[in-house]
Amino acid sequence: MAESMQGLKRSHRCAELSKANIGETVTVMGWVQKNRNKGGIVFVDLRDRSGLLQIIFENGSIDEAGFEKAGKLRSEFVIAVVGTVEARSGAVNENLATGEIEIRAREIRILSESETPPFPIEENSKTKEELRLKYRFLDLRRPDLQRNLMMRSKAATLTRQFLAEEGFLEIETPMLIKSTPEGARDYLVPSRVHPGNFYALPQSPQIFKQLLMCSGYDRYFQIVKCFRDEDLRADRQPEFTQIDMELSFVDVDDVIDVNERLLAKLFKEILGVEVSLPIPRMTWQEAMDRFGSDKPDIRFGMELVDVSEVVKDCEFVVFKNALENGGSVRGINAKGQGAMPRKKIDKLVDFAKDFGAKGLAYIAIQEDGTVKSSFAKFMSEEEMHALIEAMGGENGDLLLFAADKNKVVWDVLGNLRLEIARQLEILDKGDYRFLWVTEFPLLEWNEEAGRYTAMHHPFTMPMEEDLDLLDTDPGKVRAKAYDIVLNGTELGGGSVRIFNQEIQNKMFEVLGFTREQAEEQFGFLLSAFKYGVPPHAGLAYGLDRLIMLMAKEDSIRDVIAFPKVKDASDLMTEAPAAVDRKQLEELGLEIAKIEE
Amino acid sequence: MAESMQGLKRSHRCAELSKANIGETVTVMGWVQKNRNKGGIVFVDLRDRSGLLQIIFENGSIDEAGFEKAGKLRSEFVIAVVGTVEARSGAVNENLATGEIEIRAREIRILSESETPPFPIEENSKTKEELRLKYRFLDLRRPDLQRNLMMRSKAATLTRQFLAEEGFLEIETPMLIKSTPEGARDYLVPSRVHPGNFYALPQSPQIFKQLLMCSGYDRYFQIVKCFRDEDLRADRQPEFTQIDMELSFVDVDDVIDVNERLLAKLFKEILGVEVSLPIPRMTWQEAMDRFGSDKPDIRFGMELVDVSEVVKDCEFVVFKNALENGGSVRGINAKGQGAMPRKKIDKLVDFAKDFGAKGLAYIAIQEDGTVKSSFAKFMSEEEMHALIEAMGGENGDLLLFAADKNKVVWDVLGNLRLEIARQLEILDKGDYRFLWVTEFPLLEWNEEAGRYTAMHHPFTMPMEEDLDLLDTDPGKVRAKAYDIVLNGTELGGGSVRIFNQEIQNKMFEVLGFTREQAEEQFGFLLSAFKYGVPPHAGLAYGLDRLIMLMAKEDSIRDVIAFPKVKDASDLMTEAPAAVDRKQLEELGLEIAKIEE
Known part of the structure; x- marks a missing residue:
């Protein structure tokens, strides 16, 4: 009662x-x-x-x-x-x-009054996540989730306050937009008034924010829901939240400046953490060479070393082949891990294979200076010595090598160093190391499609000094693009935009758009480009991930009030669900018969 | 170049x-x-x-x-x-x-550089709205639209700042939710992972915000997009923005208090207008009786007068029938309009008919005291005199009467007084008159469905003193519901919620839900009610309309960056549009063949 x-x-x-x-x-x-x-x-x-x-x-x-x-x-x-x-x-x-x-x-x-809840309302719940999500309204009573959502609210408030003070206007862009074939898969929304036609939910407000710059709004931001119909990974949700911004009459440094101060403010006021500015910057090339990743975790070293030069004359066929095929041989030095048992090394080899390595060569230097190696027999003593020296190998170190195309080598070693760091438990979640990664490649070659695709999106500005390469060697063109990385996670990214119709047309050409396709998809943007466009640039953060890192959580589901699970369903409301026949009729839709 | x-x-x-x-x-x-x-x-x-x-x-x-x-x-x-x-x-x-x-x-x-724009970039554009919307990126350069969007941004910022200071947390609720049959038509989003199933876009975060109260978040708000697939009227959009809030451990007065202070702050800081608090309150019954509207424009008088008593014995069959059928006879006094030409009066009669009146009776009192009336011949001189006196009629006044069921009479006269005020141009957009309308009926009878439907929504708390009427005379039950009205526009509304399972079940019963239907649709909410629910109440504003009134615009399209038109399409992007066959195949959908 x-x-x-x-x-x-x-x-x-x-x-x-x-x-x-x-x-x-x-x-x-x-x-x-x-x-x-x-x-x-x-x-x-x-x-x-x-x-x-x-x-x-x-x-x-x-x-x-x-x-x-x-x-x-x-x-x-x-x-x-x-x-x-x-x-x-x-x-x-x-x-x-x-x-x-x-x-x-x-x-x-x-x-x-209350019945006995299906699980206790307490911190660090050991309840299975499925049960927690089914009774999310009870799960949300737990103090750790409450802290997370209060932190999220505070972060949003501070962000808005800061950006307002910096002259940004929060302007809402539409949720019911036109579907575009580029990028991830759109969520579609059938139109009742125009049967057979569809809206799409936005993957980002990209085009609208650029239009707002064309319209003279100067500085725009929005904290906004975006949607991607992709198969979910641990840190993805079908709907996610971006802090999205765009600025006119600016270049890379201006965007970086305002965002550094924003991040410093958030970390200071919410966590009491001082972020020392400026945040270091690294080109994409350097990030790949040193960390094998475009989002390096710089809380620890174990950097990649390119030993191609050192091993170029050795007889080890794995190294030889890699080099002959235009690849490289690189290694990392797991300091003090020379005594790692063979079984554990084998597991690292398996791990490396998951990232496309054919194998993993190693040198384990024992405390007494003796050397165990998977490939010693193919090397002269001098070669071995030179290799260890190149790697800075000392007694007690474990040296791990990958030899393949650069892309594979980076990916393997980049992930391997993270895996070893995790195993050694040297990653402190409270040690926040920010990094800007700049000068991304503009394009990447898509084997399947047999053409280049945009690494960020088709509106990213090439670096002025590389413009000529667009005709001769598009893969080499660097972009005025930048990502902000925190502890190995990409928090956000952005770029200076193309604001010149000729470059934009050239870009569409390189991406394999016909003039008609470009017109069909982005006609209104190209039209806007005819009437005076300011130089502009922007950036977007994944708010969910940002809060996840601030709250030291491992899953973004712990910083979202009502998240969905891997199959994009909501365990509490049981959405998605069947709807009335009448609703489909009004939309002029039928459910396709499933072929047996 | x-x-x-x-x-x-x-x-x-x-x-x-x-x-x-x-x-x-x-x-x-x-x-x-x-x-x-x-x-x-x-x-x-x-x-x-x-x-x-x-x-x-x-x-x-x-x-x-x-x-x-x-x-x-x-x-x-x-x-x-x-x-x-x-x-x-x-x-x-x-x-x-x-x-x-x-x-x-x-x-x-x-x-x-720029080509010559299709219309000049200037204030008070006389360009056709269709052309403006096609080139919205140019239209948005016009200083009046820029002022509106800057005002909107400022209003959102101030709202968030105020609510944060008042202890509200901004918590995001999902956009991909479960479709519910109550209320307006949902926009549906087909699921690819679960073919044949659908999400719905939210018409409001109602259930989620109530769940957040169950979860102990105490004070929630969000400025959030909502969606309704309805045929559009002048002031409706398929997607619109709400300032949405919910509070725990409160009653009507608490909600009203915090919202009055919010409104006062917005009007003060944005327009320099002092809103004197407290804002007057009026019960729904009084609003209907005096203004014929549940959102009375109180910038002017011309109030409705119930003259049923006065005319109850007269021979005028229109009055007689209305009264015999349980209706009423009411009038308004258009002061000083006694000399209105017959033609203009006829137009008012037509206007009244649009709102369901069978006709409109009038008495035009000339400056010399003579009387022209459409029904004088059915009345004795004394009756006429008494009627004029009851209406406060003086020389030069025009008295207009409707006789019908109350609902029709209110609607006709309520709209008529607005129409006359518009014609007389006495409505000053800068004269902001707020009003709370309270004690709404809980239910309204739906002729079509042959059952009661919720006037606000099924979670609205009845007034304690009327609880017994739920069994005996549900139509008479008043709700703990309140609307905030500004100059004849409903800015927002809300209610105290049912937080007691028994009353909620009773409510579902009165609304004709079977236990299974209630379970199917709101199972998780009913489940939440089993585990300790705080008393809670909330309110939601239509942000678009609020800004429209603040900006003194006539259309919400002038306070939305990228609005849609009446057929729910976007003239700039041409959404909605056809999509690739492949996209539909992935969703397991087919477009129904249209029967010729």
Whole structure:
């Protein structure tokens, strides 16, 4: 039986009370975390989003009926309590913000009762994620999720405040847009008014924000939902949130400057972490060469070393072949891991194979200086020596080598160094290392399609000094593109945009668009380019990932209120679901018969 | 030919400069509004989002090449200018924020050229809206639209700032949700992973925000896109934006209090308008009786008067029938309109018929006291006299009467008084009159469906004193619902929610849901209700309409960057559009053959 709160008004949230309030009469409301009867006194831990507060019910301080009610409380009952703040009679609880006080209740109302929840409401839940997501409304009561969502709200607030102060306007772009074939798969929305036609949900507001620059809005931002109908990986959701921005009359440095200050503000005000500015920058080429990744985790070294020169004359056929095919031989030095058991090394070899390596060559230097190696027999002693020296190998080190096309070598060693770091548990989630990666390749060759595709998107500006290469060697053209990387995760990325019709047309040409296709897809953008376009550039962050890293979580599902699971379904609401026949009829759609 | 801005950095926006900057060297960038050559000097009005700035190019101050370039400028060229701020040599332009200064250019770059735009970039455009929307990227350059979108951005920023200070958390709710049959028509999104199943786009985050209250988030808000697949009226869009909020442990007064202060802040800081608090409140019943509307425009009187009692014995069959059928006879007094020509009165009669009136009875009191009336012959002189007196009729007044069921009478007279006010042009858009309308009926009878439907939604709490009526006379039950009305427009509305499972089940029963249907549709909400629910209440604003009123516009399309038109299409991008066969195949969908 639920009582009404009529006549009561909450005076404080639970953890807003402290010693300063001793003697005051307060009214608090929340959920019963636990209650126990000890020596004729009922102790209740009351919970709200601010934290916990101890309430004591003692016969005499509260009337008989109230005392009886308190005795019947169970976990997750919602109650309102009027009482007096007192210094805690028992031991001070130092784990609790309100550990020095308690409320002596003189009135209680049970606003809502509760059945026993399917799992306990507590931090670091060991409950299976599926059950948590089915009862997400209970899962969301857990203090760690509440902290995450409060942090997310604060991050959004601070971002907006900062960008507003920097002259950005928040302008909403449409959710029901036109489908474009480039990029990931669109979610489609059938039109009822125009049967057989569809809207798409935006993968990003890219074109609209560029149009806003054409329209003179100068600085735009939006924290906005975007959609991709892709098969989900651990850190992907069908709908995700971007902090999206675009600036006019700027170049790379301007975008980087404002975003560095934004990040510094967020980390300072939310985590108390000082981000020292400027954030270091690294070209894409350097990132690949040193870390085998375009999003290097620079919390640790174990950098890649190109030993192609050193081994170029050796007889080891794996190295030889790689070099002859235009590839390279590179290695990493796992310092102090020379004694790694063979079995563990074999697992690293398997790991490397998952990333396309045909194998992994190694040299394990024992503490006594002897060397175990998978390929020693193919090398002279001098060659071996030179190789170890090139790798900075010392007694006790483990040297691992990959030999293949550059792309494979980077990918294998880049991932291997992360894997070893994870195994060694040297990655501190609280050690935030930012990095700008710049000068990305403009294009990448798509084997399947037999043509170049845009590495970022078709509107990315080539570096001026590489413009001529567009005709002669498009794969070599570098872009005015930049990613912001944190601890090996790409937080966001962007570029200076093409604002010149000729370059844009050239770009479409290189991407294999016919003039008609370009016109069909981006006609309005090309049209806008005819009427005076400012130089402009932008950037977008994945908000979910940013908050995940700030909250030190491993899954973005822990920083999203109502996430979806791998098959893009919602375990709580059971969306997607079948709909009425009538709804489909109105849309002029039929469900295709599945062929047996 | 586009020049690069390399080496230049904008120092100010155009209208950020003033007399205080005289003597400074500045770099400005923007669009050429107009240019003219006068006495060998080229005058250019440069435009950016901040406003206009005059630039002068004089041979000698700038080199020959630069002077020549300036001479070739045309409207909408994008240029960068380096120059010195000087006091204006010609007459001061008082219409311009920068009217006292000009920039003497010493360098110019043409960053982007422009063809002649299809319509001029200027305020109060007389261009047809269709053309404007096709070239929305140019339309959006017009200063009035820029002001509107900047106001919108500021309103969103202030709202978020205010609500954050009040302890609200901004929490994102999903866009891909489950379709529910209640309410308006959903936009559907086919699932690829689960062929034959669909998500829906949210009509509002209603259920999710209630779940967040169950989860203890205490105060939630979001500025969020919502979707309704309805045939569009002038002030509707398929996607629209809500300021959405929900609060725990509160009652009606708490919600009203925080929202009054929010509105006062917005109007003060954006328009300099003081909203005097508290905002007056009126029950739904009073609003209907006095204004014939649940969103009364209280900028003027012309209130409805119930004269049923006065005319109950007269012989006028229209009045008689109405009263005998349980209806009423009511009138409005259009003061001073007694001399309205018959033709104009006839038009009002037609107008009334559009709202379901069978006719409109009138008494035109001439300045000399004589009376023209459509029904005088059915009335005795005393009856006529009593009627005029009841209406406060004086010489020169026009009295208009409707007789029918209450609903029709309210609707007819409510709209008639607005129409007359419009004709008299007494509605000042700058006179902001807020009003809370409270105690709405919980249910309305749906003739078609032969059952009650929820006036707001199925989660609205009945007034405690009317709870018993749910069983005996559901149509009489009043709800703890409230709308905030501004100048005859509903800005927003909300209610206290049911937080008690028994009342919720009873509500579903009255609405004709079977237990299975309720379970199927709202199972997770009903499940949440089992585990301790706080009393909660909320409210949602239509942001588009709010900004429309603040900006004194007549159409929400003028406060939305990329709006859609009546058939829900986007004239610029031409969405919705056909998609690739392959996309449909992946979704397991076919387009139904249209029967000839």
